[in-house]
Amino acid sequence: MGKAKGKITNWKQYNQALTQRGSLTFWMDDAVIKYWYNQHPSK
Template sequence: MAKPRYKTTNWKQYNQALINRGSLTFWIDEDAIQHWKQLKQGNRGRPRLFSDLAITTALMVKRVFSMPLRGLQGFINSIFKLAQLPLLCPHYSCISK
């Protein structure tokens, strides 16, 4: 059975739909921004710099975009820079542990 072909009549809308396919939007919650860094953990030893939320978020982005860890660190840092947020991505060696 052959695939049906459709005649495009509204080229302006069709072209805009193709352009919108490449659009990428990130929404960062205010609560996530406030809890990005680890507060006090209450245990002995070296304190953690980043919360579990930060590491989990980085791992989700890594999984969605199939990125290596070093590329992920640069990608998330560039998102924060574009959003003008004073945050940093956890180091790739911190994410992998």
Template structure:
């Protein structure tokens, strides 16, 4: 395994970047929030055995 091309000097910033890696932020409008729990999940009308 070769050495990296750069040397990390700001470890505080580097560690914060690692913590934030893969995070996803998005906004949900009020209408979507109101509908979020009102709908039932799955097919509630028919059960076939």
């Protein structure tokens, strides 16, 4: 991720610009995914 080119002064406009990019990527480890699907309580 790059560094900011300047201080953000208009947060509303900045957030709208981020929303308009239209892509959000999450990187998860295989262990996290395995845990996510196996959250059944032990009996």
